[in-house]
Amino acid sequence: MSSSTTVFVATNDLSGFTRGRAAPGNAADGVLRRGLGWVPADLAVTAFGELAPNPFGSTGDLKLLPAESTGVDIPARGDVPGVRLYLADQVLPDGTPWENCPRTFARRALDDFRRATGLEVVATFEHEFMIPGLGSGAPFSFGRFRSAEPFGSELVSLLDRMGLEPETWLPEFGTDQFEITLRPSDAMTAADRAVVLREVVRDLASQHGHRATFAPLPHPDGSGNGVHVHLSLRDAATGRPVLYDAARPGGLSELGGRFSAGILRHARALLSFTAGSPSSYLRLTPNRWSSGGVFLAERNREALLRICPTSTLGGGVVADQFNLEYRAADATANPWLVLGVLVRAGLRGVAADYAQPRVWPEEAGEADLTDVPSLPGGLEEALLELDKDEVVSGWFSAELLETHRSVKRSELAAVSGLDERGVCGRVADVY
Numbered sequence: 001m002s003s004s005t006t007v008f009v010a011t012n013d014l015s016g017f018t019r020g021r022a023a024p025g026n027a028a029d030g031v032l033r034r035g036l037g038w039v040p041a042d043l044a045v046t047a048f049g050e051l052a053p054n055p056f057g058s059t060g061d062l063k064l065l066p067a068e069s070t071g072v073d074i075p076a077r078g079d080v081p082g083v084r085l086y087l088a089d090q091v092l093p094d095g096t097p098w099e100n101c102p103r104t105f106a107r108r109a110l111d112d113f114r115r116a117t118g119l120e121v122v123a124t125f126e127h128e129f130m131i132p133g134l135g136s137g138a139p140f141s142f143g144r145f146r147s148a149e150p151f152g153s154e155l156v157s158l159l160d161r162m163g164l165e166p167e168t169w170l171p172e173f174g175t176d177q178f179e180i181t182l183r184p185s186d187a188m189t190a191a192d193r194a195v196v197l198r199e200v201v202r203d204l205a206s207q208h209g210h211r212a213t214f215a216p217l218p219h220p221d222g223s224g225n226g227v228h229v230h231l232s233l234r235d236a237a238t239g240r241p242v243l244y245d246a247a248r249p250g251g252l253s254e255l256g257g258r259f260s261a262g263i264l265r266h267a268r269a270l271l272s273f274t275a276g277s278p279s280s281y282l283r284l285t286p287n288r289w290s291s292g293g294v295f296l297a298e299r300n301r302e303a304l305l306r307i308c309p310t311s312t313l314g315g316g317v318v319a320d321q322f323n324l325e326y327r328a329a330d331a332t333a334n335p336w337l338v339l340g341v342l343v344r345a346g347l348r349g350v351a352a353d354y355a356q357p358r359v360w361p362e363e364a365g366e367a368d369l370t371d372v373p374s375l376p377g378g379l380e381e382a383l384l385e386l387d388k389d390e391v392v393s394g395w396f397s398a399e400l401l402e403t404h405r406s407v408k409r410s411e412l413a414a415v416s417g418l419d420e421r422g423v424c425g426r427v428a429d430v431y
Contacts, residue, residue: 007084009036009064012102012195012334014407015047016276016431020064020088028084035063038090043100044403047277047332047430052410055399062098064088070192072162074200077207085199087192100400106191106336109343109395114236117350121187121343122232122323124167125194125335128225129214130176131205137171144171148178151208155180158200164193174223184230184323187339194227194335214331215428216275217283220420224283226290227330229338230308231346232323233259244322250298250307250359251322257356260296260305260324262349263342264357267294267304267328269389271375272382272408273341277332278415279427281378284328286366291328293372297360304328304375307359328375332431344395379412 007028010020021036040062044054066086076082090101097104114120134151137144145152152169159166165183172179180201182193198214205212217224233242233256245253252260263270275284286292289301297303310321329338348354360369376382383405386393393401415423 005081005083007031007066007086009066009086009088010195011038011064011088011090012336013043013045014102014276014334014337014404015045015411016198016332016334017045017047018195018199019045022083025084032066032068032086035065035088035091038062038064040098040100043090043400044407046407046410046414047427048411048414049430050410050414052403052406054403054406056403061093062090063093063095065091065095067103067192070196072164072196072200074203075158080207085196087195099397100403102334102336102340103191105396105400106340106343107188109340109347110187113343113347116347117233118236119233119242120236121339122184122234123187123190123339124182124184124230125190125197126179126181126228126230127194127197127201127214127331128172128174128177128179128227129201129212129331130174130218130225131178131210131212132176134176134205134208134210139173139177140171151204151210152178155201155204158204159197162196162200164197164200172223174225177223177225184232187231187343191335191339198331213428213431215424215431216277216280216330216332217424218428220282220424224288224290225330226283226327227333227335227338229326229329229342230323231326231342241319241322243324244319246318250296250361251310251318252296252307252324252359254356255350256324257359258349258354259346260349261354261357262345262347262352263305263326264294264296265349265354266345266389266392268373268376268382268385269392270341270345271328272379272386272404273337274326274329274333275382276334276379276408277330277427277431278379278412279424280330280332281376281382282420282424283330284375291375293369293374295360295369295372296357297364298362300360300362300364301327302369303360332427341392341395345392348391379408383408 040056070087292302
């Protein structure tokens with residue numbers, strides 16, 4: 001057990017915020033067994049700290065029950081003490097799962113996928129963020145990389161000690177922008193790591209006297225920050241990868257095509273969960289290298305779903321590397337819900353035997369793609385698409401769905417009347 005003076009038990013809410021309660025470190029064993037108190041209406045807190053109208057009101061009680069495997073130690077630094085962080089399921093006081101818990105939603109989606117297909121999902125979440133004033137120099141340059149020291153090396157080392165398996169750390173294209181990637185893992189672990197990563201980055205930046213932002217678009221004319229979700233499928237019994245078939249377009253297997261078709265078919269409704277803020281949709285436009293339309297393509301960074309590159313260099317095996325990248329997500333979204341809706345959409349495509357989608361070749365240009373379906377033009381449009389899509393809305397309890405709609409529309413109301421610059425700034429202030 002950690003020697004930290006406190007333990008913090010946390011969930012992640014409908015706006016992608018990590019919230020929870022702390023207890024003395026010497027009470028950790030009891031906390032792991034019995035959890036800490038929580039309130040259903042906490043699910044309705046918006047990104048701006050207001051309580052949205054919700055079906056729970058002032059009644060009801062829950063427990064935040066820590067998942068012991070998620071525990072990480074954030075070390076002390078100077079006068080700031082260390083803390084042991086756990087992610088938790090929200091359960092009823094008797095330990096029964098609460099049907100509105102986002103982490104439970106993800107776990108059930110993965111369980112249903114495995115039962116129906118015999119497959120396991122492997123995933124990783126690739127994050128971009130900005131730290132104004134930390135780095136300087138040209139995009140991707142060694143100079144900017146070094147200007148971020150010692151923050152960069154400390155971040156990689158800390159993530160490694162926590163067992164989050166950092167893979168790459170780099171200065172990105174945008175001003176003050178960086179990217180951190182983690183190695184793929186089982187999908188539930190990947191979503192948990194995405195929650196922890198954001199808090200570790202923010203915490204470490206703060207200890208260096210800086211403020212990190214994962215905002216989708218800090219300024220309407222600038223670069224944006226995405227969260228790219230990489231997904232691959234493996235046979236649960238043998239571990240054999242099943243997405244690759246060299247004889248098919250793009251190398252995507254028939255099963256992989258059906259999985260992709262489910263995501264594409266329901267994409268416009270999924271966006272209300274994967275791109276969760278009023279500024280998210282200002283980033284999701286053509287020519288921003290985010291996602292310019294609802295289509296599947298080889299190695300095209302404008303695609304909603306991208307077939308990622310593979311390499312045989314150094315003995316690399318294509319089938320082992322082959323994965324799909326969902327590009328229309330950002331850090332205003334809850335990683336558990338993002339994972340859950342993508343897996344459920346993929347399962348729908350497999351189970352309903354959706355028609356194979358077109359795989360656009362890498363050389364397809366902007367003129368070729370003019371007729372592909374567009375993404376929603378804003379959060380309200382995405383919510384209306386959710387209302388129309390009975391398949392997607394049917395995955396959620398009535399209370400969770402109602403609260404999600406209420407939280408998102410409350411956040412829209414909070415920025416109503418602002419121009420694009422004001423919207424971006426308001427969101428960036430809290431992310």
